[in-house]
Every structure is written in structure tokens, then in C-alpha cells.
Amino acid sequence: MGLRYFPFLGLGLPASERCFRQVPSCVLAVGCVPTWGMPLPARRLSQSRSYARPRMSEPTLTVDQYRAAVEAAVRAAISDGRERGREELRPIWFQPTPAPDRKSVPNALRVEVFRRDTFTCCYCLSKVIPEPILRLLGRIYPDEFPHHPNWKAGCMHRAIPLLCAEVDHVRPVARGGSNEISNLRTACAPCNTRKADFLLEEIGMTDHTDEISSGWDGLTGSYRQLWESQRDESGKLLDEAYQVLWVKLLSPAAQ
Numbered sequence: 302m303g304l305r306y307f308p309f310l311g312l313g314l315p316a317s318e319r320c321f322r323q324v325p326s327c328v329l330a331v332g333c334v335p336t337w338g339m340p341l342p343a344r345r346l347s348q349s350r351s352y353a354r355p356r357m358s359e360p361t362l363t364v365d366q367y368r369a370a371v372e373a374a375v376r377a378a379i380s381d382g383r384e385r386g387r388e389e390l391r392p393i394w395f396q397p398t399p400a401p402d403r404k405s406v407p408n409a410l411r412v413e414v415f416r417r418d419t420f421t422c423c424y425c426l427s428k429v430i431p432e433p434i435l436r437l438l439g440r441i442y443p444d445e446f447p448h449h450p451n452w453k454a455g456c457m458h459r460a461i462p463l464l465c466a467e468v469d470h471v472r473p474v475a476r477g478g479s480n481e482i483s484n485l486r487t488a489c490a491p492c493n494t495r496k497a498d499f500l501l502e503e504i505g506m507t508d509h510t511d512e513i514s515s516g517w518d519g520l521t522g523s524y525r526q527l528w529e530s531q532r533d534e535s536g537k538l539l540d541e542a543y544q545v546l547w548v549k550l551l552s553p554a555a556q
């Protein structure tokens with residue numbers, strides 16, 4: 302069945318969508334928040350899961366507390382019925398959070414974070430290497446040290462994710478964290494993957510920023526020389542469009 306239009310009302314929207322356009326302002330007025338970014342897409346306007354009660358203060362729970370609540374709910378649901386199980390889940394009830402405003406960290410800021418942390422993972426103190434340098438080595442040695450732009454499993458050397466420098470948000474973006482440099486840390490890819498959208502205390506990780514004393518440069522001191530010394534069969538610089546930007550950003554002379 303097609304949607305009916307009321308063009309004489311001037312909005313040119315399907316009547317159903319035009320009605321639902323009022324919903325966000327109503328739910329905002331009673332203190333709820335949209336869980337999708339605004340403006341809400343038309344198909345989300347009428348869905349109750351598009352809106353949520355705001356979370357005033359998010360409790361920080363440990364993995365032990367989550368496990369205890371899940372265990373209690375399982376046992377209560379079996380022995381005392383579904384409602385008792387629900388009560389056991391109360392301390393950890395799921396609450397949707399507003400859709401985060403995911404702005405990627407600008408490249409220059411990434412480099413600033415890596416330099417501040419002397420190319421060292423703040424969580425495990427592993428010395429890391431920026432991906433462009435690993436990628437360049439992959440271009441020089443495509444068979445021995447392959448790099449894949451999307452990190453496709455089986456197509457990339459396993460040292461790359463192990464050594465790759467990434468930027469982590471201490472307070473995750475999904476939990477309201479910002480791109481302020483004070484909220485950013487250098488992390489190795491394994492630590493960054495493990496931390497995901499957790500807070501450090503939730504996942505039992507520690508910020509060791511104050512203990513970094515490596516003086517490691519992430520091989521940035523050799524990067525420009527490596528790039529400029531290598532050519533393809535036709536005499537062209539390798540991966541030029543990508544590398545030229547990063548050589549400029551990462552080379553010590555750019556500081």
C-alpha cells in the first residue's frame with residue numbers, strides 16, 4: 302500500500318512522516334534523548350527504541366559484578382520465575398545511550414599523541430610503530446611482509462597488528478569521550494581492541510602513561526630516508542599519494 306501525500310499542506314512529506322516529525326520535540330520536552338543522531342531518519346521517527354531516558358550518572362561496574370548479576374538472574378529465572386530473574390538483572394539493566402558523535406581523530410592530532418607518548422602503548426608499554434611505516438615496508442617487501450589496507454585476515458603479516466600504533470579514547474566516544482588530547486592515549490592494536498568501548502577500570506586495564514620512559518621514536522627518524530630510497534620498476538616513489546602526507550607528518554623535521 303502506498304503512502305498518501307498531502308501536497309496542499311506544503312511540506313511535500315508523506316502524511317505519516319509529517320506527523321512523526323513532531324515526536325522528537327515531544328520526547329525531548331519530557332527529558333528523553335534520541336538514540337540516533339539528529340535529525341532522526343524518517344524511518345526511525347516512530348520507533349520507541351529511537352528514544353531513551355537519559356542516563357544521569359552511569360555506574361561503573363566490574364566484570365565480577367556483571368557476572369554475579371547474570372548468574373543470579375539465570376538461577377532466579379529457573380527457580381523463582383521470569384520476574385525474579387528480571388529483578389536480579391536490575392543493577393545492570395541495559396540503557397541505550399545516545400548515538401555518539403563519532404568524529405575521527407585528525408591525523409596531525411594522532412601524531413601529536415604518538416609523540417607525546419614516545420610511540421609507546423600507554424596500557425602495556427609496548428613500543429609501537431605508526432601504520433604508514435609498516436605499510437611502506439609492506440610495499441617494499443610485498444611477499445615477505447605484506448600489508449593489507451583493510452587488515453584482511455590471512456593477507457597481512459601478523460607483526461603489523463601487533464606493532465601498529467593506534468589512538469585510544471580513554472573515555473570511549475560511545476560513552477561521551479571527546480577528541481581532546483587529554484582523553485587520547487597511544488595504544489598498541491591488541492590493547493586498543495581489548496579495551497573497545499570499556500572504561501579502564503571495567504576491563505581491569507591500567508593507564509601507565511606516567512611510567513613511559515622509552516625515548517623510542519617509532520622508527521620515524523628513518524621513515525623519510527626509507528621512503529625516498531625505494532622506487533618501483535618505473536622509477537616512481539612507492540605508494541606516493543598516501544606516503545607523502547605521512548612522511549611530512551611523521552618525520553622529525555615536521556615537529
Ligand SMILES: [Zn+2]
Binds near residue numbers: 424490491492
Ligand atoms: Zn598495548
